[in-house]
Structures are given as C-alpha cells and as structure tokens.
Amino acid sequence: MKYLDYxxxxxxxxxxxxxxxxxxxxxxxxxxxxxxxxxxxxxxxxIGTWTELTTMTKKIQKYAAKVFFIDKKKNKxxxxxxxxxxxxxxxPQVLSSIAGNIFGMKLVKGLRxxxxxxxxxxxxxxxxxxxxxxxxxxxxxxxxRPLLGTIVKPKLGLNDKQHAKVAYGAWIGGxxxxxxxxxxxxxxxxxxxxxxxxxxxxxxxxxxxSGEKKVYMPxxxxxxxxxxxxxxxxxxxxxxxIMVDIITCGWSALQELRKENQELKLxxxxxxxxxxxxxxxxHHGISMMVIAKLARLIGVDQxxxxxxVGKMFEDKREVLENCxxxxxxxxNKKPAMPVASGGLNPLDVPALLKIFxxxxxxxxxxxxxxxxxxxxCGARAARQALEASLKKISLSxxxxxxxxxxxxxxxxx
Numbered sequence: 001m002k003y004l005d006y007x008x009x010x011x012x013x014x015x016x017x018x019x020x021x022x023x024x025x026x027x028x029x030x031x032x033x034x035x036x037x038x039x040x041x042x043x044x045x046x047i048g049t050w051t052e053l054t055t056m057t058k059k060i061q062k063y064a065a066k067v068f069f070i071d072k073k074k075n076k077x078x079x080x081x082x083x084x085x086x087x088x089x090x091x092p093q094v095l096s097s098i099a100g101n102i103f104g105m106k107l108v109k110g111l112r113x114x115x116x117x118x119x120x121x122x123x124x125x126x127x128x129x130x131x132x133x134x135x136x137x138x139x140x141x142x143x144x145r146p147l148l149g150t151i152v153k154p155k156l157g158l159n160d161k162q163h164a165k166v167a168y169g170a171w172i173g174g175x176x177x178x179x180x181x182x183x184x185x186x187x188x189x190x191x192x193x194x195x196x197x198x199x200x201x202x203x204x205x206x207x208x209x210s211g212e213k214k215v216y217m218p219x220x221x222x223x224x225x226x227x228x229x230x231x232x233x234x235x236x237x238x239x240x241x242i243m244v245d246i247i248t249c250g251w252s253a254l255q256e257l258r259k260e261n262q263e264l265k266l267x268x269x270x271x272x273x274x275x276x277x278x279x280x281x282x283h284h285g286i287s288m289m290v291i292a293k294l295a296r297l298i299g300v301d302q303x304x305x306x307x308x309v310g311k312m313f314e315d316k317r318e319v320l321e322n323c324x325x326x327x328x329x330x331x332n333k334k335p336a337m338p339v340a341s342g343g344l345n346p347l348d349v350p351a352l353l354k355i356f357x358x359x360x361x362x363x364x365x366x367x368x369x370x371x372x373x374x375x376x377c378g379a380r381a382a383r384q385a386l387e388a389s390l391k392k393i394s395l396s397x398x399x400x401x402x403x404x405x406x407x408x409x410x411x412x413x
Contacts, residue, residue, distance in 0.1 A: 003042075004039050021086060022080055026283060046081060123331045123333065153369040155365075180218055182271045224257070242268060251298070267302070269301065292326055306318060309352065346412065349386050349395075350389045377407070385408070
C-alpha cells in the first residue's frame with residue numbers, strides 16, 4: 001500500500017465496544033501536501049512502511065489506519081485505527097503505535113498528537129482511579145471546598161526532621177495536604193524511610209491539634225521494584241497517599257504500581273515532571289490532554305493540570321481542557337481530581353476558584369513558605385484566602401481582620 005491508500009475521507013469510524021481508536025493530530029507537512037503527509041502517519045502507525053511490500057495481503061490491509069478527516073486550513077487530521085491493532089491493558093504498546101516513529105518522519109516538519117478517544121473495550125481493560133474525587137473527599141472529610149495543599153520547600157536540602165517540622169507547620173496552619181517535591185526521593189541528607197516515619201508522626205500530631213484529617217504525599221518514584229517497596233512501607237506506617245512522577249518513571253511502571261495498589265489501596269497523586277518536553281511546542285509532541293487521559297485510564301486519583309495563573313505556561317483554555325479530561329465521563333471510570341500547582345500564592349485563590357470550581361486541589365509552595373512570618377502563617381494566609389473567596393469577600397476586605405493574609409497581600413502583590 002502507498003501512503004495515499006490510507007486516505008479515506010468521509011469514512012465513518014466504527015463505534016461500539018470494539019470500535020475504532022481515534023486520534024487527532026496537528027500536522028505540518030515537509031516538502032509535500034497534507035494528504036501525503038497524513039497518509040504517511042497513518043501508514044507508519046499501523047501496518048505500512050516506506051515502500052510497497054510483497055508480504056502485504058488483502059487480509060492484512062483490513063488493519064490499515066484510515067485518515068478520515070483533513071482540515072487543510074488548520075492542518076488538522078483525524079485517523080481511525082481498527083481495535084485489533086492494540087493490546088488491551090498495554091499503554092506502552094498503544095503509544096508505540098500512535099506516538100512512535102511517526103514523530104521522526106521526513107515528510108512531517110511538525111506533528112502533535114492532540115487528542116485520543118479509546119473505544120469502550122480498551123477503556124475497560126484499565127483500572128482507572130481507585131478513589132477518584134469522591135473517595136479523596138471521604139478520606140479528608142472535606143466536601144464543599146477545594147483542598148488546600150503545599151509542597152515542602154526548599155525542595156531539596158532539608159533532613160527528615162526538618163522536613164517533618166515544615167510539614168507540621170503547614171498542617172496546623174490550615175493545609176489539608178503536604179507533599180514532597182518531584183525530585184525528592186531517598187537522598188543522602190534525607191532518606192526515604194526516615195522521612196516517612198517522621199512526617200507521618202507529625203501528621204498524626206497535626207490531626208490531634210487541628211481536629212482535621214491531614215494527608216502526606218511522599219514521592220515513591222524509583223525503579224518499579226523499589227517504588228512498590230516504598231509504597232508498601234508507606235502503607236505499613238499508616239500513610240494514605242503516595243506520589244509518583246508519571247512521565248519520568250514511565251507508563252509501564254505506573255501501570256505496575258496501579259496494579260499493586262489494588263491491594264495497597266493508597267491514593268495515587270500524579271506529578272507531571274517532564275511533561276513539557278512532550279507538550280510545550282504547539283506544533284509537535286503530545287498534548288497534556290492526552291497525558292491526562294492516559295493517566296486517568298491507568299488509574300491515578302489526582303494529577304497536576306496547570307494553573308492558568310502562576311508560573312506554568314498553559315492558558316485557561318488548555319487548563320480547562322485538562323480538567324474536563326479528568327472530571328468528565330469516561331465510561332465507568334471514576335473522575336480524577338485536578339491539581340493546580342506552580343508558582344501560586346494566596347492572591348491567586350479567587351481566580352483559581354473561578355477557573356477550577358470546588359473539585360480541585362490548590363497547591364502553593366513558595367506562596368506559603370515564602371510568607372515573611374513563616375510556614376504556619378503562610379498556610380493560615382492561604383486558608384484565609386480560600387475562606388474569603390468561598391464567602392465571595394474580597395481578599396483586601398478579609399485581610400483587615402486577618403493579619404496573616406494582610407502580610408501575604410503585601411508580600412506577593
């Protein structure tokens with residue numbers, strides 16, 4: 001088959017349990033028209049190659065991907081893939097097909113996988129979130145507001161006892177959640193096991209002090225065997241959550257961790273460190289929407305999605321699209337919790353509430369630990385900003401009777 005043999009404009013994708021797998025791409029052709037480039041992508045990502053084959057038969061041709069939509073003005077194409085091209089429950093195999101060699105082809109100057117739609121049969125072959133939004137809220141006993149979290153700062157350098165002390169201040173100041181940063185694992189100055197013991201002890205103390213449920217998200221990211229070992233250690237010491245860097249650890253490792261979690265029953269917090277290498281170029285790579293869908297299918301309970309404010313590059317539209325992927329209908333899969341994190345401070349809370357609504361986690365690192373009066377007061381300021389926003393009171397007005405918020409407004413304005 002030649003590349004143009006993969007063009008089926010007007011084809012209606014098959015629906016149903018074993019219907020077609022649909023991919024939407026932005027494509028910038030290189031030295032050819034868009035149809036030839038689109039056909040090359042469909043060929044290389046299904047049954048074809050660069051030349052005609054003597055081994056190709058009509059029976060095999062039924063597995064060919066079909067380019068069924070081309071918008072030349074927007075450089076947008078849609079490709080339908082037969083169900084049988086994919087192994088159920090195997091994200092690496094799926095991505096090796098639809099996001100593999102095609103990115104390196106000479107006929108495309110730029111190629112971006114923007115959206116994927118799994119047929120129901122493939123969706124059912126993955127676990128999905130174990131807890132989801134409702135399960136997370138049940139653990140914390142918080143139902144009518146966003147959850148408030150922080151990341152221990154500085155991200156590296158504190159020892160286990162210092163780490164636990166910072167976490168305790170954040171919890172009693174009003175944070176629901178404290179988490180490790182993405183590059184804190186088990187380091188010479190802060191060993192994983194010691195940190196878990198010390199920080200969970202501080203969590204228990206904070207719960208007694210505040211009368212609220214608190215959670216700690218330790219970063220278990222490592223080799224697969226070590227990651228599972230660490231998750232078991234967290235469970236054995238009374239932890240309720242684990243955190244994992246899903247891009248750098250890889251999809252296979254994430255699937256194995258989620259499988260193991262059927263027994264461990266820990267909430268999985270997904271950090272997206274490294275995602276921008278795939279996602280930031282608008283003309284090439286893989287969109288965050290695709291990453292979010294894969295993460296939810298595999299079974300993370302919450303995922304960083306950008307902020308629309310703060311230091312991350314995504315705009316409001318992109319962030320809302322990511323939220324829709326996590327919270328929208330996906331057959332019988334539970335909705336996952338979007339996490340806003342990246343350069344946030346108490347002044348951002350009103351805007352975040354408008355963008356995300358109540359089903360989200362608002363995380364501040366420097367926005368809490370950078371408070372001039374320290375972590376505890378920084379957490380109080382963040383909680384006060386959230387209270388004001390929920391009551392629809394301006395932060396400036398609320399700060400008149402809440403000193404910690406007043407100091408934060410002056411610091412971060």
